[in-house]
Amino acid sequence: MSNKSLYGEQIIYLSKHPKNFRPIEGADYKCEGANPLCGDRVTVYVKMKDDDTLDDVAFQGSGCAICMASASMMTTSVKGKKKVEAEQLFEEFHRLVKGELNPAQETHHLGKLTMFENVSHYPVRVKCASLPWHALRNALEKKAVASTE
Amino acid sequence: MIAQAVANPVRLDAVALRADFPMLRRTINGCPLVYLDNAATSQKPQVVIDRMQRFYTEEYSTVRRSIHLLSAEATRAYEETRRTAARLLNAPETRQIIFTKGTTEGINLVAHGYGRKFVREGDEIIISATEHHANLVPWQMLCEEKGARLRVIPVDDRGELILEAYEKLLNDRTKLVAVGHVSNALGTIHPVEEIIRLAHAQGIPVLVDGAQAAPHMPVDVQALDCDFYVFSGHKACGPTGVGVLYGKTEWLERMNPFLGGGDMIESVTFEKTTYAPLPHKFEAGTPPIAEVIGLGTALDYLCRVGLEAIAAYEQTLLEQATARLLAIPGVRILGTARRKAAIVSFVVDGIHPHDIGTLLDQEGIAIRAGHHCAQPVMTRYGVPATARASFAFYNLPSEVEALGAALEKAIAIFGG
Numbered sequence: 222m223s224n225k226s227l228y229g230e231q232i233i234y235l236s237k238h239p240k241n242f243r244p245i246e247g248a249d250y251k252c253e254g255a256n257p258l259c260g261d262r263v264t265v266y267v268k269m270k271d272d273d274t275l276d277d278v279a280f281q282g283s284g285c286a287i288c289m290a291s292a293s294m295m296t297t298s299v300k301g302k303k304k305v306e307a308e309q310l311f312e313e314f315h316r317l318v319k320g321e322l323n324p325a326q327e328t329h330h331l332g333k334l335t336m337f338e339n340v341s342h343y344p345v346r347v348k349c350a351s352l353p354w355h356a357l358r359n360a361l362e363k364k365a366v367a368s369t370e
Numbered sequence: 371m372i373a374q375a376v377a378n379p380v381r382l383d384a385v386a387l388r389a390d391f392p393m394l395r396r397t398i399n400g401c402p403l404v405y406l407d408n409a410a411t412s413q414k415p416q417v418v419i420d421r422m423q424r425f426y427t428e429e430y431s432t433v434r435r436s437i438h439l440l441s442a443e444a445t446r447a448y449e450e451t452r453r454t455a456a457r458l459l460n461a462p463e464t465r466q467i468i469f470t471k472g473t474t475e476g477i478n479l480v481a482h483g484y485g486r487k488f489v490r491e492g493d494e495i496i497i498s499a500t501e502h503h504a505n506l507v508p509w510q511m512l513c514e515e516k517g518a519r520l521r522v523i524p525v526d527d528r529g530e531l532i533l534e535a536y537e538k539l540l541n542d543r544t545k546l547v548a549v550g551h552v553s554n555a556l557g558t559i560h561p562v563e564e565i566i567r568l569a570h571a572q573g574i575p576v577l578v579d580g581a582q583a584a585p586h587m588p589v590d591v592q593a594l595d596c597d598f599y600v601f602s603g604h605k606a607c608g609p610t611g612v613g614v615l616y617g618k619t620e621w622l623e624r625m626n627p628f629l630g631g632g633d634m635i636e637s638v639t640f641e642k643t644t645y646a647p648l649p650h651k652f653e654a655g656t657p658p659i660a661e662v663i664g665l666g667t668a669l670d671y672l673c674r675v676g677l678e679a680i681a682a683y684e685q686t687l688l689e690q691a692t693a694r695l696l697a698i699p700g701v702r703i704l705g706t707a708r709r710k711a712a713i714v715s716f717v718v719d720g721i722h723p724h725d726i727g728t729l730l731d732q733e734g735i736a737i738r739a740g741h742h743c744a745q746p747v748m749t750r751y752g753v754p755a756t757a758r759a760s761f762a763f764y765n766l767p768s769e770v771e772a773l774g775a776a777l778e779k780a781i782a783i784f785g786g
Binding site: 226227228233237258259260261262283284285286287343346349 | 720721722723724725728729732739740741748754755783784785
């Protein structure tokens with residue numbers, strides 16, 4: 222495998238053992254994201270605190286390894302963050318997977334999310350990584366569905 | 371190789387034929403291209419590329435409009451493809467061959483020309499559970515517009531249509547049966563002869579979607595007795611943007627034109643237009659001339675290789691691929707019909723088809739991963755998507771082996 226490989230060990234591990242893979246009873250926000258062309262489907266649940274902090278974030282659904290691992294990493298990354306911080310993280314993540322943010326040269330808040338850097342070498346897979354994030358953003362905007370098509 | 375060829379009744383030298391296809395010399399990610407996405411589209415032999423280039427550089431002109439020599443020559447070359455297509459399908463007359471943009475347009479043409487004219491509220495149209503969206507959505511649209519009902523021939527777990535159920539669907543409200551010859555998602559060769567016989571017993575016409583069949587096996591529209599047969603050029607070694615509709619004259623004569631415009635008229639006044647005779651009634655506007663001419667070269671090429679030989683050779687690839695994939699633990703093949711074309715749809719435990727697609731691509735192997743424009747088929751088998759390897763006569767046994775090895779490697783990466 223080349224160093225541009227899409228499938229790092231962590232991504233494969235998380236795709237098989239995703240974190241926060243569960244519904245949230247009484248979630249404040251919920252949004253189903255779907256990619257009708259490939260069948261990936263992710264429902265994101267968010268429980269908020271009064272101070273605009275994402276108290277709990279979880280997801281359910283099915284999809285490829287990139288989508289599942291991305292959803293898992295997203296939930297752990299945004300949990301405990303303020304809404305504006307989560308939105309900023311989405312913006313940075315989106316630029317990362319599109320190859321517009323070089324984590325070695327630019328300051329960012331991505332942390333372990335940089336494991337998805339190589340997605341940028343696979344343009345057709347960008348939507349797999351970004352689907353859970355679209356669902357999260359739409360959930361925070363109180364929309365019921367999100368689509369990457 | 372020669373000894374093997376003598377012992378083998380399949381008279382087709384795939385190694386030699388590969389030299390005709392420049393794309394097959396490409397490397398992908400440092401590996402030789404293994405092109406197994408032929409059900410999506412086929413590669414083009416040099417003769418087709420050369421023919422189209424020659425037309426554009428030395429012969430280019432319009433068809434059937436102008437008085438000059440170039441136009442006469444272009445018209446002759448264009449019409450020659452109609453004769454070639456008629457020979458390929460064993461159509462009785464060349465005027466029964468209509469050039470379209472492809473299979474999708476051919477089906478839409480019939481849905482419009484036949485459906486709008488003959489289908490009324492309460493009528494029924496029968497399709498099968500394995501149809502490509504191209505042979506589903508146009509009929510659904512027609513039914514919605516007319517208040518007609520779409521009925522579906524069910525499919526069993528192997529991917530074979532349940533003919534007893536089909537017989538029960540046929541009734542005096544049925545206005546058309548539209549079925550695929552070969553399922554693009556499962557590879558099943560449907561018993562279209564029997565489907566047509568049963569429909570005709572009740573006077574119901576049948577359209578056969580031959581997109582996955584015409585490039586891979588001999589097709590005889592007179593022996594089938596189908597009323598319409600459609601296929602695409604780009605899946606048959608020809609260019610994109612061109613396809614063929616064969617129709618029985620009695621229907622084509624009675625049908626409404628599809629598109630109105632230049633070339634499809636006999637005379638036009640502001641009060642009334644009378645339409646041109648077949649086939650021009652259905653070919654409004656300047657057609658894709660170079661593509662039609664290129665298609666003629668492609669169909670000639672297929673005929674020279676021989677569709678009997680192609681079908682027999684591809685069966686050997688199918689058998690080898692089926693055995694190779696089934697020998698890998700965790701691999702399940704969808705579509706295990708007794709009669710199949712060389713299409714193998716499969717899923718792997720714990721690995722999503724898109725991940726398989728990317729991992730195989732890293733080894734230079736091009737397959738399709740997704741729902742194959744047949745979402746109801748995916749729903750029927752309870753999967754969101756499959757991986758699909760589809761073969762052509764220029765594929766080799768060594769490429770089947772490469773597929774198997776790359777799949778084993780992918781499974782290893784995902785921790786078996």
